[in-house]
Amino acid sequence: MTTPAAYSPSRPCPLASVQRFDFETDVAIVGFGTAGTCAAIEAVNAGAKVMLFEVSSGSGGAAALSGGELYIGGGGGTLQQRTAGFEDRTEDFYQYLLMAGGPNADEAKVHLYADHALAHLDWLIAQGVEFKNSYVAERVMEPLTDDCLVWTGSEEAWPFAQAARPAPRGHTVRQEGWSAGKYLMDTLARRARELPIDVRFEARALALIADGNLHVHGLVVRIDNEPRFVRARSGVVLCTGGFIMNREMVRRHAPTLLRADHPIGTVDDGTGVRLGMSVGGAAINMTEGFVTVPWYPPGSLVKGIFVNERGQRFINEDCYHGRVSQFILDQPGDRVWLLQDHETYAPGLLHETARVGIGAAGDTWAEVEQELKLPAGTLTATVEVYNRHAAQGDDPLFHKARKWLKPLDKPPFVALDCRVDHAQYSAFTLGGLDTLPTGEVLTEGREVIPGLYAAGRTACGLPRWGKGYSSGMSIADSTFFGRQAGLAAASKG
Amino acid sequence: MTTPAAYSPSRPCPLASVQRFDFETDVAIVGFGTAGTCAAIEAVNAGAKVMLFEVSSGSGGAAALSGGELYIGGGGGTLQQRTAGFEDRTEDFYQYLLMAGGPNADEAKVHLYADHALAHLDWLIAQGVEFKNSYVAERVMEPLTDDCLVWTGSEEAWPFAQAARPAPRGHTVRQEGWSAGKYLMDTLARRARELPIDVRFEARALALIADGNLHVHGLVVRIDNEPRFVRARSGVVLCTGGFIMNREMVRRHAPTLLRADHPIGTVDDGTGVRLGMSVGGAAINMTEGFVTVPWYPPGSLVKGIFVNERGQRFINEDCYHGRVSQFILDQPGDRVWLLQDHETYAPGLLHETARVGIGAAGDTWAEVEQELKLPAGTLTATVEVYNRHAAQGDDPLFHKARKWLKPLDKPPFVALDCRVDHAQYSAFTLGGLDTLPTGEVLTEGREVIPGLYAAGRTACGLPRWGKGYSSGMSIADSTFFGRQAGLAAASKG
Numbered sequence: 001m002t003t004p005a006a007y008s009p010s011r012p013c014p015l016a017s018v019q020r021f022d023f024e025t026d027v028a029i030v031g032f033g034t035a036g037t038c039a040a041i042e043a044v045n046a047g048a049k050v051m052l053f054e055v056s057s058g059s060g061g062a063a064a065l066s067g068g069e070l071y072i073g074g075g076g077g078t079l080q081q082r083t084a085g086f087e088d089r090t091e092d093f094y095q096y097l098l099m100a101g102g103p104n105a106d107e108a109k110v111h112l113y114a115d116h117a118l119a120h121l122d123w124l125i126a127q128g129v130e131f132k133n134s135y136v137a138e139r140v141m142e143p144l145t146d147d148c149l150v151w152t153g154s155e156e157a158w159p160f161a162q163a164a165r166p167a168p169r170g171h172t173v174r175q176e177g178w179s180a181g182k183y184l185m186d187t188l189a190r191r192a193r194e195l196p197i198d199v200r201f202e203a204r205a206l207a208l209i210a211d212g213n214l215h216v217h218g219l220v221v222r223i224d225n226e227p228r229f230v231r232a233r234s235g236v237v238l239c240t241g242g243f244i245m246n247r248e249m250v251r252r253h254a255p256t257l258l259r260a261d262h263p264i265g266t267v268d269d270g271t272g273v274r275l276g277m278s279v280g281g282a283a284i285n286m287t288e289g290f291v292t293v294p295w296y297p298p299g300s301l302v303k304g305i306f307v308n309e310r311g312q313r314f315i316n317e318d319c320y321h322g323r324v325s326q327f328i329l330d331q332p333g334d335r336v337w338l339l340q341d342h343e344t345y346a347p348g349l350l351h352e353t354a355r356v357g358i359g360a361a362g363d364t365w366a367e368v369e370q371e372l373k374l375p376a377g378t379l380t381a382t383v384e385v386y387n388r389h390a391a392q393g394d395d396p397l398f399h400k401a402r403k404w405l406k407p408l409d410k411p412p413f414v415a416l417d418c419r420v421d422h423a424q425y426s427a428f429t430l431g432g433l434d435t436l437p438t439g440e441v442l443t444e445g446r447e448v449i450p451g452l453y454a455a456g457r458t459a460c461g462l463p464r465w466g467k468g469y470s471s472g473m474s475i476a477d478s479t480f481f482g483r484q485a486g487l488a489a490a491s492k493g
Numbered sequence: 494m495t496t497p498a499a500y501s502p503s504r505p506c507p508l509a510s511v512q513r514f515d516f517e518t519d520v521a522i523v524g525f526g527t528a529g530t531c532a533a534i535e536a537v538n539a540g541a542k543v544m545l546f547e548v549s550s551g552s553g554g555a556a557a558l559s560g561g562e563l564y565i566g567g568g569g570g571t572l573q574q575r576t577a578g579f580e581d582r583t584e585d586f587y588q589y590l591l592m593a594g595g596p597n598a599d600e601a602k603v604h605l606y607a608d609h610a611l612a613h614l615d616w617l618i619a620q621g622v623e624f625k626n627s628y629v630a631e632r633v634m635e636p637l638t639d640d641c642l643v644w645t646g647s648e649e650a651w652p653f654a655q656a657a658r659p660a661p662r663g664h665t666v667r668q669e670g671w672s673a674g675k676y677l678m679d680t681l682a683r684r685a686r687e688l689p690i691d692v693r694f695e696a697r698a699l700a701l702i703a704d705g706n707l708h709v710h711g712l713v714v715r716i717d718n719e720p721r722f723v724r725a726r727s728g729v730v731l732c733t734g735g736f737i738m739n740r741e742m743v744r745r746h747a748p749t750l751l752r753a754d755h756p757i758g759t760v761d762d763g764t765g766v767r768l769g770m771s772v773g774g775a776a777i778n779m780t781e782g783f784v785t786v787p788w789y790p791p792g793s794l795v796k797g798i799f800v801n802e803r804g805q806r807f808i809n810e811d812c813y814h815g816r817v818s819q820f821i822l823d824q825p826g827d828r829v830w831l832l833q834d835h836e837t838y839a840p841g842l843l844h845e846t847a848r849v850g851i852g853a854a855g856d857t858w859a860e861v862e863q864e865l866k867l868p869a870g871t872l873t874a875t876v877e878v879y880n881r882h883a884a885q886g887d888d889p890l891f892h893k894a895r896k897w898l899k900p901l902d903k904p905p906f907v908a909l910d911c912r913v914d915h916a917q918y919s920a921f922t923l924g925g926l927d928t929l930p931t932g933e934v935l936t937e938g939r940e941v942i943p944g945l946y947a948a949g950r951t952a953c954g955l956p957r958w959g960k961g962y963s964s965g966m967s968i969a970d971s972t973f974f975g976r977q978a979g980l981a982a983a984s985k986g
Contacts, residue, residue, distance in 0.1 A: 008936070008938050008940055009937075009938065010773055010775075010936035010937045010938030010940055011706070011707060011773060011936060011938070011940060012707065012773070014704075014705030014706055015705070016705050017705065102748075103744075103748035103749070104744065104745055104748050210705075211507075211705070212507030212508070212509050212510065212703075212704070212705050213504070213507055214504060214505065214771075249937070251596075251597065252597055252775075252777055252927070253777065255595075255596035255597050256596070270937075273937070274936075274937045274938060277770070277773060277775060277936070277937045278707075278773045278936065278937075279773070280503055280504060280505075280770060280771045280772070280773065282503075282745075282770060283776075283937075284745055284746065286779070287780050310805075310806070310890045310891075311890075312803075312805045313803075314825075330823065332807075375878060375882065375889040375890060376878075377874065377877065377878045377881070378878055378890065381870065381874035381877075381878070384870065384874075385868060385869075385870045385871055385874070388870070389868065396868040397803045397868060397871065398803075434745070443501070443503035443504060443767075443770070443771065444502075444503045444742070444763075444766070444767045444770050444771075444776075445501050445502065445503030445504070445767060447501055447503055447504060
């Protein structure tokens with residue numbers, strides 16, 4: 001057996017070819033984002049020797065770019081939920097997460113998380129992460145104040161509200177301004193640096209080290225431009241994020257996401273997914289992603305209606321912005337508009353950040369229809385049917401909730417231009433390695449691959465369906481299941 | 494190193510654990526369907542020693558259940574195309590195949606096939622497969638006579654016709670009745686049995702045999718309930734079909750296909766895909782499948798329009814039935830109807846085989862709308878807009894070709910009930926292993942896995958996008974790229 005001339009994350013390095021190990025540890029973690037950090041904290045607290053390898057020169061990951069929300073509920077409600085008057089039963093939380101996971105939801109993960117989300121919040125607080133006891137009732141993307149509880153999903157919208165009693169579940173860390181995620185990540189990273197975790201920056205994972213049975217025994221990392229061989233007696237935990245920045249992987253697995261011009265990620269080059277696949281790990285839900293154009297706030301815009309280039313409505317507009325955006329992507333052609341009247345229209349995020357302008361305006365919907373060059377009788381028929389039923393407080397076609405219904409009959413009327421190929425659509429990937437709730441990586445036959453774990457967006461976790469994504473699901477998943485992976489790996493020592 | 498207690502197609506058997514080989518060959522082929530047969534014929538003709546393992550007790554595969562069509566064109570046209578008056582330039586053939594491959598089309602495979610399709614037809618004829626020189630102009634699923642050339646795709650429909658000059662390209666083998674595919678398969682199998690190919694029936698592939706570098710050296714097969722070890726000096730060629738019969742794999746990778754209650758397959762349990770993944774092979778386009786309800790002939794039905802449960806149209810109805818069916822699956826809810834008037838309606842396959850009945854009827858479209866319990870002004874507005882433009886020979890919303898346009902204004906009117914969860918929808922999978930045109934299996938990093946090849950639906954080939962599938966693409970792909978894999982493997986001897 002010979003050592004491959006060049007390493008590739010898609011091909012394992014044979015154990016028998018390793019001359020000597022440069023490092024020996026119990027648990028080797030790849031990636032210093034939220035998942036890797038939580039895995040490291042739990043593994044070291046469980047008594048394991050832990051090394052953490054990060055390709056960048058500091059901690060980070062996509063969560064650090066986020067609004068710092070975690071999707072938490074069940075157990076009767078968090079302090080914030082109860083204070084705001086929401087009881088949140090575990091059963092409702094479970095049902096919502098299950099629906100949000102889509103047709104291939106992971107029942108075992110949903111079940112475990114629904115049962116332990118409250119305790120997970122306590123754990124985060126114990127690591128030093130602060131959450132204010134406050135609630136923002138308005139429809140926002142994320143609070144720009146230091147407030148905590150917000151609505152971040154489609155809980156009150158059809159069909160979710162019919163299956164699970166709604167409650168706000170987005171718990172935002174106590175930090176003002178955009179990107180409270182950085183505060184969350186920094187706090188967790190600070191905690192990790194207080195513990196005896198051997199962190200190596202600028203260390204790129206090159207390949208897993210596996211024996212002939214494809215049991216994983218460590219990994220090859222590049223440090224100072226040299227391959228270094230790491231023996232991980234208990235396990236390797238892959239936490240390198242998703243693959244949105246690897247455009248070739250996106251093209252191959254989730255080409256629709258290429259239309260979103262604003263990928264959300266730091267490294268996210270698919271290294272972890274590829275490492276897992278190299279030893280027979282199954283990658284699942286690889287076409288799925290989170291995609292969004294921030295089309296609200298203000299909430300009044302929810303009273304408008306979206307139409308495609310055939311003048312047809314296609315969604316109840318009171319869904320979460322990401323779910324609406326997924327339906328936008330499904331429409332034939334590129335042209336999509338958000339119709340508003342004089343009472344509902346207000347400038348907002350669409351203008352500030354999303355490059356969305358006014359596509360047409362008019363004193364009648366027929367004028368708007370004409371200006372958009374839609375065939376006569378298309379958009380006008382759509383608005384006419386909508387208005388007639390909205391006046392009765394009903395939306396028989398798409399089931400938008402009554403509180404958002406009003407006839408769009410106060411001129412002037414506008415059509416906001418939400419073209420995917422023009423406006424700013426953000427995206428990250430939701431597909432990844434199939435894992436048990438313990439983080440153990442599975443083959444296509446669902447056999448465990450000994451010595452290999454994954455968490456965060458390297459794995460396919462709670463969030464795995466673009467049409468069900470809700471803000472805070474990814475960080476809830478990465479922190480909670482990062483912890484499980486760290487604990488499980490440490491227990492093999 | 495120890496031998497695993499039980500074999501799994503998702504885990505390789507370590508070469509070092511093999512005590513002795515029961516068989517030695519140059520090329521080991523798994524699966525006696527069209528792909529495996531063509532691979533075997535070419536490999537043995539190239540001078541290789543060939544073994545062919547088939548889990549069933551006879552040759553077959555999904556192609557044997559088919560109509561026996563091959564999608565062939567380019568080079569100025571086949572004899573049948575030219576006789577029928579169609580010149581088919583390679584460039585048009587290439588463009589159509591590329592569009593049909595969807596957003597992740599394989600340019601290299603499309604290019605190779607477009608250049609060599611005519612020679613491939615000659616090769617099939619040389620193996621004994623007969624094709625009549627005749628053309629059926631009517632819109633059919635497949636000829637029930639022994640005729641050859643038919644339209645089997647969306648060549649004349651928007652947007653395909655705008656990108657590539659249309660020509661009929663479905664070449665049906667000379668055989669009367671349904672399932673001419675059996676004649677095709679039997680003819681190829683007969684040819685293979687005349688050659689010195691060592692065929693073993695009732696032999697199930699259990700695992701690949703790989704060394705520490707994951708180079709493939711053979712496979713473990715179960716014969717007479719015992720694991721047998723096969724050394725393949727030049728390569729293993731996986732031709733076990735797709736995975737539509739493995740409902741757990743379908744649920745995990747392509748859950749939408751579960752809605753189609755009529756899976757088309759024989760074994761098709763995903764063994765080949767799993768074997769490839771077990772040594773780091775990348776499976777791509779795994780969500781994609783061919784799904785169809787045979788809603789024509791007669792062709793007059795194409796003059797009707799499909800509406801979803803919001804009363805909206807969603808497709809130009811002159812597309813290939815499989816493309817239309819994919820759009821049906823995309824619609825929200827389950828209820829979909831095909832609207833016809835007195836002039837266009839005629840009973841056909843829908844009634845005979847697809848469990849499609851009349852959902853509503855009326856003397857006005859308003860009556861039909863009401864009977865279907867659609868909100869007032871939905872279906873009627875759709876028909877009104879359609880009729881107005883159809884009278885002008887135009888379909889500005891969906892671009893149905895002029896020859897299929899006529900106002901649906903002759904009562905009585907009917908709505909044919911095409912519910913996915915009620916009617917008969919057939920399906921097979923289009924996702925599979927990423928391969929080079931040679932059949933060499935690739936990792937996620939697109940490195941070749943030495944010693945491993947795949948073809949037919951085990952690989953991701955020309956057909957890889959449900960909305961682009963055209964009848965004959967799968968067998969064209971399995972026979973042509975089966976040949977390439979056999980040749981490539983033999984050349985490594």
